[in-house]
Amino acid sequence: MTWTRRSILIGVAAAAAASSLATSAAFAQADYPTRPVRVVVPYAAGGGTDFFARLVFAEIGKQLGQQFVIENKAGAGTNLGAESVARAEPDGYTLLLGDSATFATNRTLYRKLNFDPFKDFSPISLSGRFALVLLVNTDKLKVNSVQELIEEAKKRPGEINYGTPGLGSPFHLATELLSQRAGVKFTHVPYRGAAPAVQDLVAGNISMMFIDFATARSQLSGPIKAIAVASPGEFYGLPGVPPVAADHPGFEAWAWQGIVAPEGTPPEIINKLNETYRKVVNQPEIREKLTGAGVDVLHSSPNQMAAYMQAEGSKWEQVIKTAGITLE
Secondary structure, eight states: OOOOHHHHHHHHHHHHHHHHHHHHHHHHHHHOOSSOEEEEESSOTTSHHHHHHHHHHHHHHHHHTSOEEEEEOOOGGGHHHHHHHHTSOSSSSEEEEEEHIIIIIHHHHBSOOSSOTTTSEEEEEEEEEEEEEEEEETTTSOOSSHHHHHHHHHHSTTTOEEEESSTTOHHHHHHHHHHHHHTOOOEEEEOSSHHHHHHHHHHTSSOEEEEEHHHHTTSOSTTEEEEEESSSSOOTTSTTOOBGGGTSTTOOOEEEEEEEEETTOOHHHHHHHHHHHHHHHTSHHHHHHHHHTTOEEOOOOHHHHHHHHHHHHHHHHHHHHHHTOOBO
16 A cells, blocks of 8 residues: 555544544543433342442442432332443443342343343442341241251141242242252242331241341341341351251352443443442441441442452353243
8 A cells, every 4th residue: 555645634534533532532531421321129128238229329320420319219129220221322421320139140030131231331349148047936836946947847848838029039049959958848938028028027927038138137026036047158247047058058048239331331331430439338337327227238349349240140051940930
């Protein structure tokens, strides 16, 4: 190719224009955010995820000088809210506080999912997890340990029933994991939410259930007893209560959450949000409020969150397929 003076000048001009655009984009990302940011919470207002979002993102907004507006978009097991974020502009002005359903289990539970949690989001950070506690009504089921529970289940296959807040919930899957690991069969009684399930446990209409620590700790009286936790070791909130893993090594189940943006969001913005989130949750007053609500506060790198999503997705896919659980 022959280079002329004109073609060289055109090339120089084009390079200068490209450099100017890149510089402008870099400045725009450095100044981020310059307007309010929408944070989608895929649950109704008033729950634990909503509490976390309103507390943490209000402080992130103060740190970054812009309002982070919480938008509750519930439905389809978090899928409605998640899909809206997956389809949003990847400019850092739409974020999602999703959970283990959004990022790990729904991809297997649902026959059709209109987004791919591994491909359609840019992870920012894991944000928190909730310990799961195995409660039993000792008037209904006279056991004091996981070992005694499994022995009883082997004597009466399918006769011991358990409640959950719904099909495919972390509490349902934790019980299925225990059933598969121990080689026993329980009978599932799904409810529309945690409150009616807990009420029936207290009334003796069901024998046992996994539930989050924040709910469990308010029920520990009378015949309701915590016989195990689903964390890999003893949980700080229930000293003396052994992990399921003490009898079934490797057993672990959490209800966990994380923050993401649409795939393609500039890494400078992702990193800025990650760093600001870390500063906020390390503030003693913020951390105290979160742990008081039963949240085990987490912070991770974007890559660590992506790896955790993949690992959890593979783990629960096997459990779900073995149990034959499907949702429309």
